[in-house]
Amino acid sequence: MFDKLKELSKDTAIYGISTILGRFLSFLLVPLYTNVFTTADYGVFTYLYTILAFMNIVYIYGMDVAFLKYASLADEKRRKDTFSTPYIVVATTSILATLVFYSYRSWLNSALDVPAQYHSLIVYLILILLLDTLSLIPFANLRLQRKAGKFATIKILNITINLLLNLILILKYHYGIEAVFISNLAASAFSFLALLPDIAKMFVLRIDKQVFNRMLKFGIPYLPASIAAMMVQMIDVPILRELTNDATVGIYRANYKLGIFMMLFVSMFQYAWQPFFLNNAKEKNAKELFAKVLTVFVVVGSVIWAFVSLFIKDLASIEIYHGRTIIGREFLGGIYIVPVVLLAYLFYGMYVNFTAGIYIEEKTKFMPYITGGGALVNLGVNFWLIPYYSYWGAAIATLASYVVMAGSLFYTAQKFYPVKYEYKKILYNFILILLTIGAYYWLAENGLLNLVNESIIFILFVVLIFVLKIVRLDEIKRVFAGT
Numbered sequence: 001m002f003d004k005l006k007e008l009s010k011d012t013a014i015y016g017i018s019t020i021l022g023r024f025l026s027f028l029l030v031p032l033y034t035n036v037f038t039t040a041d042y043g044v045f046t047y048l049y050t051i052l053a054f055m056n057i058v059y060i061y062g063m064d065v066a067f068l069k070y071a072s073l074a075d076e077k078r079r080k081d082t083f084s085t086p087y088i089v090v091a092t093t094s095i096l097a098t099l100v101f102y103s104y105r106s107w108l109n110s111a112l113d114v115p116a117q118y119h120s121l122i123v124y125l126i127l128i129l130l131l132d133t134l135s136l137i138p139f140a141n142l143r144l145q146r147k148a149g150k151f152a153t154i155k156i157l158n159i160t161i162n163l164l165l166n167l168i169l170i171l172k173y174h175y176g177i178e179a180v181f182i183s184n185l186a187a188s189a190f191s192f193l194a195l196l197p198d199i200a201k202m203f204v205l206r207i208d209k210q211v212f213n214r215m216l217k218f219g220i221p222y223l224p225a226s227i228a229a230m231m232v233q234m235i236d237v238p239i240l241r242e243l244t245n246d247a248t249v250g251i252y253r254a255n256y257k258l259g260i261f262m263m264l265f266v267s268m269f270q271y272a273w274q275p276f277f278l279n280n281a282k283e284k285n286a287k288e289l290f291a292k293v294l295t296v297f298v299v300v301g302s303v304i305w306a307f308v309s310l311f312i313k314d315l316a317s318i319e320i321y322h323g324r325t326i327i328g329r330e331f332l333g334g335i336y337i338v339p340v341v342l343l344a345y346l347f348y349g350m351y352v353n354f355t356a357g358i359y360i361e362e363k364t365k366f367m368p369y370i371t372g373g374g375a376l377v378n379l380g381v382n383f384w385l386i387p388y389y390s391y392w393g394a395a396i397a398t399l400a401s402y403v404v405m406a407g408s409l410f411y412t413a414q415k416f417y418p419v420k421y422e423y424k425k426i427l428y429n430f431i432l433i434l435l436t437i438g439a440y441y442w443l444a445e446n447g448l449l450n451l452v453n454e455s456i457i458f459i460l461f462v463v464l465i466f467v468l469k470i471v472r473l474d475e476i477k478r479v480f481a482g483t
Contacts, residue, residue, distance in 0.1 A: 021156060023260060023263075023264060023267075024260075024264075025156075025159045025160065025163050026159055026162075026163075027257065027260050028163060029162075029163060029166055030254060030257050030327070031320065031325075031326045031327065031328075032166065032167070032170060032171075033045070033180075033254070033328075034254050034327050034328030034330070034331045035324045035325070035328040036170055036171075036328075037176070037177060037250075038247070038250070038330070039246070039247035039248075039250035039251050039254075039330050039331060040245070040246040040247045040250060041176065041177050041246075041250070042177075042249075042250030042253070042254055042331075043241065043245070043246030043247055043248065043249035043250035043251075043253070044114070044115065044118055044177065044246050044250075045177045045180055045250075046237055046249055046250065046253040047237055047238065047241050047246070047249060048112075048114070048118075048121060048122075048125055048181075050234045050237040050238060051112065051125070051238075052125055052128065052129060053230055053233075053234055054227065054230055054234070055129050056129065056132060056133065057223065057226045057227055057230055058223070058227075059090070059093070059094050059097065059129060059133040060090060060133055060136050061090075061093075061219060061220060061222075061223050062218070062219025062220055062221070062222030062223050062226070063086040063089070063090050063137065063215060063216075063219045064086075064136045064137050064140045064219075065218070065219055065222050066086065066214075066215035066216070066218040066219035066222075067082070067083070067086045067137050067140055067141070067215065068140050068143070068144060069218060070082055070211065070214060070215055070218070071083060071141070071144055072144060078208075078211075079202070080202055080203070080204045081204065081206060081208040081211055082208075082211055083137070083141060083202040083203070084202065084203050084204045084205070084206060084207070085206075085207050085208045085211045085212050085215070086137055086211075086212070086215050087137050087138075087199070087202075087203065088205075088207055089207065089212060090133060090134075090136075090137060091134055094129075094130050094133045094134065095130065098126055098127070098129070098130045101122075101126045102123065102126055105119075105122050105123060105126070106119075108122055109122055115246075118177070120178070121177070121178065121181050124178075124181035124182065124184070124185050125181065127185055127188075128181070128184050128185050128188050131185070131188040131189055131191070131192045132188050132191075134192055135188070135191050135192050135195055138195040138198050138199050139151060139154075139195070141198065141202060142198065154191055154194045154195065155191075157190065157194070158187045158188070158190060158191045159187070161183070161186060161187045161190055162183045162184055162186075162187040163183075165179070165182065165183035165186055165187070166179055166180065166183045169182060169183060221368075224368065224372075225367065225368040225371055225372075228368065228371040228372045228374070228375040229371050229375075231375040231378060231379070232371065232374045232375050232378050232398075232401045232402070232405070235375070235378055235379060235382065236252075236378065236382050236394035236397055236398060237249060237253065239379075239382045239383065239386060239394070240252060240382070240386055240390075240391060240394045243383075243386045243387055244386070244390055244391075248390055248391055249391075250331070251330075251331050251333060251334040251391060252334055252337070252391035252394055252395070254327060254328075254331040254334070255327070255331065255334040255335055255337055255338055255341075256337070256341050256395070258308075258312055258316065258327070258335075258338045258341070259338065259341035259342050259344070259345055261304060261308045261342070262301065262304055262305060262308065262341075262342045262345035262346060262349075263345050265300070265301060265304055265349070266301070266345055266346075266348055266349040266352065269297060269349060269352065270349075270352045273293075273352060273353065273355075273356070274355070274359070277290060277356040277359070277360065278359065278360070281356075281360045287417075287418075287419045287420065288420075290353075290356055290419050291419050291420055291421045291422055292422070293353065294350070294353050294421055294422070294426070295421070295422045295425050295426060295470070295471070296471070297349060297350070297353060298346070298350065298426055298429050299429060299465060299470055299471050301346045301349055302346065302429050302430075302432070302433055302461075302465075303461070303462060303465070304342075305339070305342045305343060305346055305433065306433075306436055306457075306458055306461045306462075307458060308338065308342055309338060309339035309342055309436070309437070309440060310436075310440060310454040310455075310457055310458050311451075311454055311458075312335060312338045313332075313335050313336075313449065314451060314454070316332060316335055317332065334391055336441070336444060337391060337392060337395040339437055339440060340392075340395040340396060340398075340399050341395055341398065341399075343399055343433070343437075344395075344398045344399040344401075344402045345402075347399070347402040347403050347405075347406045348402045348405075348406070350406045350410075351402065351405050351406040351409050354406065354409040354410045354413045355409065355413075356413070356417070356419075357413030357414070357416060357417030357418075357419065358409065358412065358413050358416070358417075360417055361416040361417050363412070363413075363416050366412050367409075370405055370408045370409050370412065371405065373404055373405065373408055374401040374402065374404050374405035374408075375401070377397075377400050377401045377404045378397050378398065378400070378401035381393070381396060381397035381400045381401070382394055382397040385397060425468075425469075425470045425471075428468045428470050429465070429470050432461055432464055432465070432468075436457060436461055439457055440457070
């Protein structure tokens with residue numbers, strides 16, 4: 001069993017390299033933005049990017065997923081048709097939508113309630129949306145052809161161009177948030193141009209109606225599920241903006257970004273987990289192995305949670321240049337939501353873990369209902385709590401939705417693929433988390449949150465993991481030894 005755990009940990013690290021690099025480069029922009037932009041500017045930028053995220057899903061309407069499925073089954077003769085058919089259709093609908101949105105951009109600004117001084121940004125948004133959509137199926141084709149090096153190179157160069165242009169336009173030429181959109185547009189244009197040779201190799205000016213009908217039938221059901229998943233992640237932004245203001249949104253999302261430390265851990269695990277459980281599903285001790293994986297995941301995740309939660313204020317307040325801090329001082333008032341955001345991502349990681357049973361038993365038809373349930377909880381809690389607790393309500397809504405999704409998926413998976421998880425150890429682990437979060441907020445409330453007290457709590461947290469035998473030293477040694 002422990003050699004399998006070692007295998008999973010290796011895969012997680014390998015998959016995580018490109019993920020960490022890309023997302024970390026993006027995260028480097030947060031200190032820049034929060035030290036240069038006002039909270040209101042950051043709020044507008046966040047709001048428009050939330051709209052972009054939702055529209056990305058609508059523009060592609062599941063055709064990238066459909067392409068991956070049917071292109072993997074196509075023979076050599078049909079491969080170009082399988083690429084060209086969805087690409088021509090998606091390109092056509094995207095270009096038409098772009099022309100319509102551009103023609104009615106004044107109405108669009110009014111409908112989205114974009115402040116007058118930011119009306120020009122909608123044009124950048126429309127063009128970014130078009131270029132990103134035109135790149136989705138070619139990127140999927142690179143994955144299918146196992147050109148991981150090229151895929152990763154283009155993605156990382158995209159982020160690097162975005163980062164460098166932001167630095168130049170903001171620091172040298174003193175652009176406002178327009179710099180964010182110009183930089184993104186240039187990076188998106190680069191990706192599209194870099195993919196053009198691959199598009200040309202696969203492209204034929206022909207639409208296969210049979211292929212199109214099959215792909216559309218397969219892809220469209222992904223649209224509501226994808227929208228529901230995006231709602232769980234980002235619907236709090238337009239709701240918070242509607243019920244408060246741009247400045248509150250800016251403070252909330254800047255601190256929400258600090259959840260990246262847990263998000264990266266979960267993302268790395270997610271990339272490795274699906275092939276791992278599918279490859280090991282037929283092993284005699286598969287269920288015992290999966291139970292141990294959950295325990296290890298929760299323990300490692302909880303240690304990350306404790307460390308980041310306890311020390312994030314100290315880290316975010318570090319001065320980096322002439323009194324400027326890692327997170328701008330105007331934004332630091334929202335730093336105390338970070339433990340809640342981190343905990344939400346930890347529950348999302350458990351949700352990812354519970355997908356094993358659903359995939360193994362081919363019961364994925366329940367996934368849209370589970371995700372939809374999470375989206376409804378998110379909506380309800382946001383509208384309920386934000387009027388009373390502002391961005392705290394939004395953070396709690398995110399946590400509530402992931403708890404519901406993890407719980408629902410656990411219940412569903414256990415019906416079809418029961419696993420005897422190490423409930424006692426997991427319970428002890430979450431009791432430690434509750435005690436730690438209670439101590440953290442009590443210290444913060446009484447002005448006693450300092451490096452000494454934070455260190456004492458963290459050391460106690462780690463020591464108690466071993467005292468309560470949630471994990472044992474010999475198990476850690478065996479995982480690394482692979483025995």
